[in-house]
Each structure stands twice: as C-alpha cells, then as structure tokens.
Amino acid sequence: MDTIWPESLPKSKGPKYTLVADTIRKAIDNSLLEVGTKLPPVRELAYRLQITPGTVARAYTILTDEGLLHAEVGRGTFVAPPKSPILDDVWARQLHLQDDKYNANVSLFSPRLADVGQVTLIRECMQKVAQADPGLFLNYPTRDAYQPMRQAVVDWLSDLPLGALTHDDIVLTHGGQNGLCLVFQTILRGTKPVVLVEDLSYAGFRRAGELMRADVIGVKMDKWGVDPSAMEHVLRQTPAQAVCVSPEVQNPTGTHTPLERRKEIVEVARRFDLQIIEDDCYRMGDAREPSFRALAPERGWHVSSISKTLTPALRVGFAIAPRERSVDLRRSAEYGYFGLAQPLAELTRLLLSDPRTLQIAKDVRNRMGEYVRVAVNALGGFDLNWAPDVPFVWLNLPSGWRAAAFSRAAEREGIQLRSADEFALRDGRAPNAVRIAMNGHVSLERFEDAMQRLRRLLDNPPEQISV
Template sequence: MGTIWPDALPSSKGPKYKAVAETIRGAIDGGSLTEGTKLPPVRELAYQLGITPGTVARAYTVLTDEGLLEAGVGRGTFVAPPKTSLLDDVWARQTEPPKTHNVSLFSPRLIDVGQVAAIKDAVRQVAEADPWLFLNYPTRDAYKPVRQAVVDWLSDLPLGSLGPEDIVLTHGGQNGLCVVFQAVLRGPRPVVLVEDLSYAGFRRAAELMRAEVVGIEMDQYGIVPEALDAAARQHGAQLLCVSPEVQNPTGGHTPLFRRKEIVDVAKRHDLQILEDDCYRMGEARAPSFRALAPERGWHVSSISKTLTPALRVGFAIAPQGRSTDLRRAAEYGYFGLAQPLAELTRILLTDPRTPELARKIRQSMAEYVRVAVNALGGFDLNWDPEVPFVWLKLPSGWRAAAFCRAAEGQGVQIRSADEFALRDGRAPHAVRIAMNGHVSLEAFEGAMMRLRSLLDNPPEQISV
C-alpha cells in the first residue's frame, strides 16, 4: 500500500473514510491493486495514514458492500474478483439481442442508445442521496422538484397554462388513466366513450370503475363528431377517451379542425376529454385538448416510448381548476410515487444528455419503421417514421386471427385488430406491428420478409 500512499492520505473536503475508499477504489480501477491482493490490517493502515482505525474500518466496509473487497474471518481483507451486479445482469438481458428465430412485435421495444448508462448514473446518485429519502412517507413538497422537472420536460408541448401543481406522478400511463377515471367518473354506472378501435387500457380502466364503454364511429380524421353527439345525448356520457396525436392502433392523427369539432360537442354535453399521449415520440402536430378546452381537457403521458418503459413512470395532468381532484385520487389510491423513484425521475429528466438520447431513440426506431415499410409498403400500410408501430390492412384472402396464427407459426408475434375492438364491436381485417429495437435490424428485416411471404400467399380457403 506504500505505493498508493507514499506519504499521507490525500487532502479532501469530505469525510476521511470516503477519501480512503476512493483511493483504494482508484488503485483497483487503475490496476495497482489486483485481484487477491491482501490489504494491510486496519490498525496498520490507520497508523500509516495518521487516522483512526474506525475510519479505515468504515472505508473497508463501504468497499466490501460494493463488492470490490472481500473479508475472510481470521484471514484479512482482499481485493475481490470482478463481479457483475444483479442490476447489470438485468440490463444486459434487456439490451442483448435474442438469439432465437422468434421475434415479438406485440409492443414497441426501444433500442439502447445510451439511456441505460444515464439511468445507471441516476440510480447511483439516488443511492448517495440523503438517507431520509429512504425513510419518509412521500409529501407534496418533496415532489415539487420532480413535478417542476416534468413541466420543463413537457415545455415544448401545446398544453396550455401548466405548473407543477397540475402534475401528478403515476406508475406509467395506464395508472395515469385510472387516476383520471377516478377523479372524473361519478355514479353507480357511468358511461365512457372511446373510438371504435382504441387502446384496450381505456376499457380496462373503465371496468375497474364499473363503467359502461360505448364505441364511437371513426373516419380518417378520428372520431366522427355527429356520431359523438348522438352517443353523448343517448347515453349521458361523462368522459371521452381519445389519442389524437398517435391513434392506437391505426397510427392515425386527428387534425386541428376535427379537434375543434370534438370540443364543441363536448361542451354541449359537458363531456370531459381524456387525451392519451403515451405513443407520441416526436413533436405535437396540433394543440392538445387541454389547450383547446382548458376547463375539461385531461392529459396523460409517460416516458415509456421516449426513454424506457422499465421505470413505469407516467404523468397525469388536470384541467384548470381540477388539480385537487386529480391529486386526491392519486393520494387516496397509492399515496404517490416511491420517493427514490421520483428522485431518479428528476435526475433523469434534468440530465443534459436526456433530450439528445430521446432524439437518438426516435431516430433509431425510425430505422425499424423504414425496414418495415420497405418490406410491406406494397400493401395497405399506415406508417409514420416517429410512430413505433405500423397498421397493416390485410389483403383479400386473409382474416386477422388467421394471419396472426400463421405469423406466429413463422416466429413473428403481432396483434390482431380484434384486440382493439369492443366486445360487441366489429374489427377490420388488420394487424398492428410494433417495432422491436431489442433485435438487430437484420433479424427484424427477416421477420418482415416472413410476413410479406405470408401476405403474398394467402390460404386457398378463408379461415376464421
């Protein structure tokens, strides 16, 4: 150890045990201390450095907990062999391309462009945070810096007037939908309106609230205003659920003129409007319903399609004057996000690297969309380079269920239009194909070519 500290402990403003630990850590990283090297006894090193034995013992304990050192009873303290943490194993499995022929295209999976390293850095910072972060119940004041980080993160969106008090942190977008449902719906059997083809999470949230779900006719611009007006009048609905930026599953977009027509109907029938914005990866193309109707527009978003779905972090935003209702629903339901997770979210959203990471994720996912379009563009395909899935209307001879079964037989898992239709609704013969950044572009292209082969060769007899 004399070659590491030729004279004395390097000067440091922090606790001396941290200086000892950092010096040993640096020696291990630099190769001066190799695996199996025995460190001096605590009292010997303390005497050499002119510090207390307790300081050295604490440094050894810190490094042992990190896995850099290992102690044997009666033998001393040694440099441990390199170890991979459980967290590293999990991330490695998530980012390592599958070795099998099977490719799941059920849900979008983001490629790692550096966000894993940023999340690991954030986890380390949380681990070094004030110990009280790990001991206290969440409080509104404790969440304020996180909510402000969310406001800044969403600052380029046309959401209308927005402050930290309007934000509620949720466990992903689905939890955000449920919190809004709880804040809005009243009575024993409320009615919720959704698009004829829509995200199944709307229906699941409604079932939890014992609400009836009614589908509304759609055209190429989204919900048909006349059909919405008739349904609202007939059913006395309380809430309309829409995805105007990226309609799930068709990938369509509701332009501004249609959004204004929908707002007019909602005002006539006192409908609240819940906008699910979780699938948008690029810039918004029109003002949100919260901006167009500040008194009735609810907004739900998350980082699942922009950074990672693993953290399960989402944001629910109340209309003007309804923040208390939204916050009460969250506090009564789950008290709030775990404080360590909230702090990790704040660090990640304020990391100067994060906007560029989000841009690179969009860019990389667009490459997968390009491959899908090159393979399937000869068919009736709806796509957008900043939407992580494509919508394929099947050619004559194929039914959605049969095509999905045939695709699975070829090692490709996709979603049928039936999964997005109401139980008593009719679904078109179409499928949703999500981008999977966990497999190489070559493997993804292979999956697309297998789908194209099926499309080129429909069965002689139509099966259902």
C-alpha cells in the same frame, strides 16, 4: 501501500506498466489493498519506483478499465468495490445485440425501445440516488418533497402545447395506465357511469373503465379519428361523462387528428358537458397540434409517460387535469397511493433534468425510425399506415386474409403481433388488420428477416379463408 512495493521494480521481460498493474491487482486479490484505499498520485508513485509518470498512469488506466480501480476528479484513484459478474456481462453488451441467434421468435406485440444510452444514464442516476440524504429512504412522501420532480416534468413537457401549466398541475403516476385510472376515479360518478372510446382503441381504456364499473361504448371513427357526428348521436342516447381519445398517435391505427377535427370534438363535448381524456403515451416526436387541454381548458385532461420516449421499465407517468380540477386529481392520487416512492421520484428527476436526456430521446426516436423504415421497405406494397416517429405500423390485410388467421400464421412463423380484434370492444366489429410494433431489442437484420417472413405470408394467402 508501502508494503506492496519493492524499493524498485524487478527486471522483467514485459512492459513496466504491466508489472505495476500486476502488483496492484495481486494486492487487491490478497486483500492487502482494501476497497476504498486511495492509491498514491501518479507522479509520487513514479518517483518512488523510479519510472516515468506515463507508465504509472497507463497501469492505473488498465485497472480502471477492468473495474478494479475508480478515479474521482479532484480526489484521486481508489480501489473499487467488486462488481457482479452478471452485471458486468449486461454492461458489456447493448440490449438490442442480445439476440438469441438460435431463436427465430420475434415479439411484435408491443414496442420495445432500443438502448441508445438511456440504460447507462439511468444507472448513473441510480448511483446518485443511492448516495442521497437518508431521509429520502425513511420518510413518507409529501407534496413539497415532490416539487423538484414535478418541475422537471413541466420542463420536460415545455414544448408541448398544454395551455397554462405549473408544477402544481402535475400528478405523478405509475405509468400511463395508472394515470388513466386516476383520471377515471376523479371524473366518473354514479353506480354505472358511461365512457366513450373510438371503435378501435387502446384496450387499456376499456379495462380502466371496467375497474370503475363503467359501460364503455364505442364511437364510429374515420381516417381523422373519432367522428363528431357519431359521437353526438351516441350522446343524445347515452349520458356519457367522458370520451377517451389519442389525437397525436391513435393506437392502434396510427391516425393523427387534425386541428379542425379537434375543434369539432370540443364543440360537441361542450354542448353535452363531456370531459375529454387525451392519452398521449405513444407520441415520440413533437406535437403537431394543440392538446385538448389547451383547446378546452375547462374539460381537457392529459395523460402521458416516458414509456415510449425513454423506458417503460420505470413505470413513470403523469396526469394533468383542467386547472380548476387539479386539486381533485391530486386528492385521488394522495388517497390512492400517496405518491411515487421518493427514491423513484428522485431518480426520475435526475433523469429528466440531465442535459443528455433530450438527445437520448431523439436518438431513441431515430433508432426506432430505422426499424419503421425496414418494415415499410418490406411491407410498403400493401395498405400500410405508418409514420417515422410512431413505433408501430397498421397493416390492412390484402384479400384472402382474415386478421385472426394471419395472426395465427405469423405465430407459426415465430412472429407475434396484435390482431385488430384486440382493439375492438367485445360487441364491436374489427377490420381485417393487424398492428405490428417495432422491436428494438433485436438487431435490424433479425427484424428485417421477420418482416420478410410476414411479406411471404401476405403474398401467399390461404386458398380457403378461415376465421
């Protein structure tokens, strides 16, 4: 350090703190100060250069903001490693402000969460993982090694009425779809098992069933979800082993299943020894009713993830079996993929355990609620099913529009959305409706423009109905 400083600062027209900053900056550029070099304490350097401590502190702050230095509490100030220009550019902008102003296309296929601080927090957690014990990067996963992660999930789900729950009941999965497949692998038996789903339902149910060579049969639904009488009628004709439901937020209609209806479903399931698989991946707010695992502890399975609350990018989810089937579910995971990569599990533990995460999840929900309000303000005059904490709306199309034709017309306007046909079984019938997902990656202004374009389409149906 002594080699880069004169006995005193030369006279300069500019402020002294800029001269200090420039001197350090040049020394870093010329490799006179290498990465990790500790700079003198503020008061020590100020005394040496015969300037005030505030001048040195301001120079350090400037260089820290530029990323050339980094300060560690209790240790001092050090020369920071060089940053990637690409990464710097990403850090400099919020995700939802990265709009291409010359691209009118807006994807409303699937919900895209706004960045309200989770990106920065995930990066911080990644840095901690990178500095973890080497064994984290060298050893096979073990169940004991995952206990802290599983406990973090239990704490994360503490407000959810799931019945008796400990870390031994948690099975970590690669997102909700992997969790669903894992449950199917555990439950389904025989060469041609049968799974029941609602007439309109998440397409992942069907795909997971097909992977298990299962027949997937649709059951009539109403405004409260699956119809218990219709389910019983199907069960009298077909030896189904499981039914898939989404009672908190039904995908795609946004329907919520009240407690009385859930009890009726449980009663039918018990009479026919049917397992109940609850997909809870789309719930962003508090649960309004007890889960099926709480209502029917002997046959309720629960699948969820952090994809709609924090981020879908990590592909982290969890599956929970009835207590007496926990070992079976755990064995399916261990035989299938051993477990999550340990660095990913540790990253998730840090993320879920951080005291800021609950507030971030609330901020995500509130931010996505702003997009829902924009959609409702534009489309609320039509038959629209929505809730402020659900990241999509379900639009029953007005007379003159068919779902396929409206989807094509929207795509010509640069807007991609999902027709009801995508949620119906291959031999099922779909209503003239579409699902419109919220896209927090675009600005509210651009999203509102997309909603207005949809409204103009709805107000002007084609003269001839096309299919």
